[in-house]
């Protein structure tokens with residue numbers, strides 16, 4: 001598909017919240033990179049596109065609320081390349097699925113059993129035969145290629161520090177699902193600044209293993225899942241509301257809301273000294289929120 005020369009710009013914004021207790025926070029707004037494409041998934045995809053020189057489009061897979069498929073379909077529409085989505089379960093019209101169709105993504109529903117087979121060695125064979133000119137991207141856009149696509153975020157933050165009056169920063173804080181985005185930041189930082197990953201999934205989902213396969217050290221994982229992926233509780237929803245009212249920052253309950261709430265708990269526990277400067281990555285996901293809040 002040739003080199004992807006369109007790299008989104010993520011604004012860095014200072015945020016005031018009463019629980020910060022002297023810790024300074026700036027939010028890297030990946031939710032604001034583009035009117036159609038949102039979040040960390042496009043950065044991960046650029047890493048895969050860099051490897052897809054011979055292909056004319058992308059085939060990938062995900063669920064009926066998938067932020068990954070949404071970003072892929074939106075990018076295909078924006079840049080004019082074909083996309084195919086392999087979906088978990090049976091046909092349903094979620095807001096995400098309606099967008100995928102509107103963006104021109106070709107959909108195939110795999111059922112639940114068919115989707116579970118996605119890690120089998122021969123899973124891709126029939127799809128490669130049907131779509132020989134499309135480059136396959138794993139679920140969520142993960143792996144080392146996906147991580148490398150996120151490395152540019154470090155540079156984007158550095159360039160915007162002077163506008164905030166910051167001479168530097170101390171650490172990163174972000175939600176982790178597979179840990180690919182965190183791994184990309186840790187790769188680019190090479191130990192210069194610690195990267196904290198607030199896990200949206202419980203420990204047994206293999207996040208640590210995913211990250212270790214890509215980068216050695218420079219990061220720390222914390223469980224922010226609140227009992228399970230997509231598990232939502234009133235305290236979390238209140239926190240998301242309160243944050244929006246306090247500073248206008250929109251969060252969703254699966255990743256970014258849990259990540260910021262986990263940061264609040266750590267600040268209150270005294271993990272960060274007053275004056276510490278943190279970069280919180282808003283990884284997007286607001287489109288998926290439609291399925292949960294109506």
Ligand SMILES: *Cc1c(COP(=O)(O)O)cnc(C)c1O
Pocket residue numbers: 039040067068140175176177178179180181182255256283284285286
């Ligand atoms: C996918 C996703 C994540 C997790 O990213 P990983 O690279 O898998 O850790 C975090 N936040 C949002 C909003 C996401 O959609």
